[in-house]
Amino acid sequence: MGEKILKDADLHRSTAANQDTHDAHSVEQVTEISGVSTAVAALDPNSEEYKVMEKRLVRKIDIRLMPILVLLYILISTARDNGLVRDLNLLDKEYQTALSILFVGYITFQIPSNMLMTRLGRPSLYIPTFVALWGVVSACTAAATGYHSLLAVRICLGVVEAPFFPGALALLGYFYKKEEMATRTALLFSGSIISNAFSGLISAGILSGMEGKAGLPSWRWLFILEGSITVAIAGMAVFILPDMPGNSKFLTPEERIIAVNRLSVNAGSTLSTADEDGTPMQGFFMAVKDIKTWVLAFMLTAVTVGVGFNQFFPTIVGSLGYSHTVTLLLTAPIWFFAFLACLANGLHSDRVQERTLHIIIPLVFGIVGFIIASTTTSLGARFFALFIEASSYAGYTCVLGWIAPSIPTPKYKKAVALALINAFSQLGNISASYVWPKKWGPKYWQSNTISSAMFVACIVLVLLHRTMLKMENAKLDQIKNDLLSGGKGMYEEDGKGLDPESHLAVDGQSKKQQTRIAMAKSSFRYML
Structure with a gap:
């Protein structure tokens, strides 16, 4: 089957002049695999053979990549107070500051981290290393004796946590096409949602079973045990996570070629040469100058403020009047429903290749939930409102899945843009830390109004x-x-023309113009 798919390059070039429609499907490059130069050309996404092989390849990538990424995300999404506030004698503002101080390191190191990971080309080593460091630092939270020592741990935690999420988004972008990203992004973020759902159950078990063991309160055991497990799983991840499509050992040589080329065709560029990729700093400046980067950054920031209730969800659920343990147990079904909403929304978004409505509709439902929660103290109505609010995460994950397809090339620009947008959006998490103070409970109408306004702002930006x-x-x-x-010279930009016969730049055509022309010739179009 592989011989049929990898067609002869010379034959393709000789017939391409009479088949302009092949421009959308043809990519030619030389890929080094096991020291052998293999000519790659004429992969037709419309052929049945190609579709069969691509489907098998995507399934293989899913099995290898998604479970371990989701598991790692579950592990690094487990910060809870569970008695920490009480034992360290923290004031409400001190706890809010301890939460938000993490974002100092988290925001600062995301962009250089993604640039470095892309430069090294070894996510299988890079991501697990920092996840393991996260586990060590998180476990050190158990040694905190007061406000200042907790601040020190949280700052370090932000630094070592910074590489994971933008790095994971970049890794997804290396392997998946734009019409596959919403589902995979929803699956990735499900790690955080599942953590919200089941960490309450785990916490309840540890809180009830480990109190006083070795003279330690149960919340210290919580950080020690979760940190230790994280380090162990990160060590396993080194042998499971793939690197880039062209050098991933779990793929056969034939699969590597197809993995590289299907992304090249999907982005409208070969994405392989140093000239197209540029340098990390060139990618940085390209990302900063692109207006789409900033629209997406403000969009993600707005929706991040709106879903900021996740940081205080046990407190909000606690306003229903149940005990602390029952409150933790009640959060599980709410977040499990949010997980199902995110997955269903992502799957449908990819199937119909549409993003706008799949972001707006969940946010509108979230606004309805905020209104209900603000206008009634009825137990049933407010519990129902919590389900609707949590399901608004489906819009959030779809925003995440819109980033990479909106900035497809070159790879350093894409990596920087992913990190910049995610880092900038953490300003929303910092703001959200102060949006849900206990003094505004139990209705939290001020908090719900702010969250609703942020969802409206996000919809406008969408x-x-x-x-x-x-x-x-x-x-x-x-x-x-x-x-x-x-x-x-039919296409003119800045007074510079293009020779459509040779497809080569004339009169000093810029790289930006060449990239746009390559994208125009291909089947690539931005997903709306």
């Missing part, structure tokens, strides 16, 4: 981003039409 991408798609269509018309 519509703006969609309009921008639609305009970009129209430009790409126009460029392709100009090229197919056969006239020289």
Whole structure:
């Protein structure tokens, strides 16, 4: 089957002139695998053979990549107070500061971390190393004796936590096409949601069974045990996580070729040469200058403030009047429902290849939940409102799944943009730390109003981003039409023309222009 798929490069080039429609499907490059240079050309995504092999490849990547990423995310999403506030004699503002101080290191190190990981090309070593460090530092929380020692641990925790999530998003972008990202992003973030669902159950068990063991309160045991387990799982992840598609040992040589090329075709560029990839700093400046980066950054920040209730969910659920242990148990079904909502929304978004409505609709439901929670003290109505609020995470995960397809190339720009957007959005988490103070309970109408306003702001930015991408798609269509018309210099930008026969730049065509032309010639279009 592989011989049929990897067609002869010379034959393809000789027939390409009479098959302009093949431009959308053809990619030619030389890939080094086991010291052998293999000519790769003419992979047609519409052929049945290709679809069978691609489906098998994606399934293999899913099995290898997604379970371990989700597990790692579960492990690093387990920060809970569970008596810490009481035993360390923390004031409400001190606890809020301890929560938010983590973001100092978390925000600062995300961009350089993603640049370094992309440069090294070894996510299988890079990500588990920092997850293991996270486990060590998290376990050190058990040694905190007061406010200042807790602050020191939290700052260090932010530094070692910074590489995971943007690195995981970048890793997904290395292996999955744009129409596969919403589902995988929802699955990745399900690690956090599942943690919210079941950490309450785990915490309840530890709190009831470990109190006083070896003279330690149960909350210290919670950090010690969870930190130790994290280090052990991170050590296993080194042997499970893949690297880049072109050097992942769990793929056969044939599968590596297809894994590289399906992403190349999907992005409208080969994405393989140093000239196209540029340098990390070039990628940084390209990401900073792209208006889409900032629209997405503010979009993700707004929705992050809106879902900031997750940091205080046990406290909010506790306002229903149940005991601490029962409150922890009640959070499980709420977050499990949120997980199902995220997964269903992501699957449908990828199936219909649409993002806008799959973000807006969950946020509208979230706003309804906030309104219900603010206007009644009825136990049933408020419990129902908590389910709806938690399901708004489906919109959040879909925003995450929209980032990589909106900034597909080159790889350093994409890596920096993912880290920059996620880092910037943590300003929303810092703000959210102060949006849900206990003094505003039990109705929290002020908190619900702020969250609703942030969801509205996110919806406005979603519509703006969609309009921008639609305009970009129209430009790409126009460029392709100009090229197919056969006239020289039909596409003009900054007074520089293009020779449509050779597809080579003339009069000093910029790399930006060449990239846009390559995207126009391909089947790539931004997902709306």
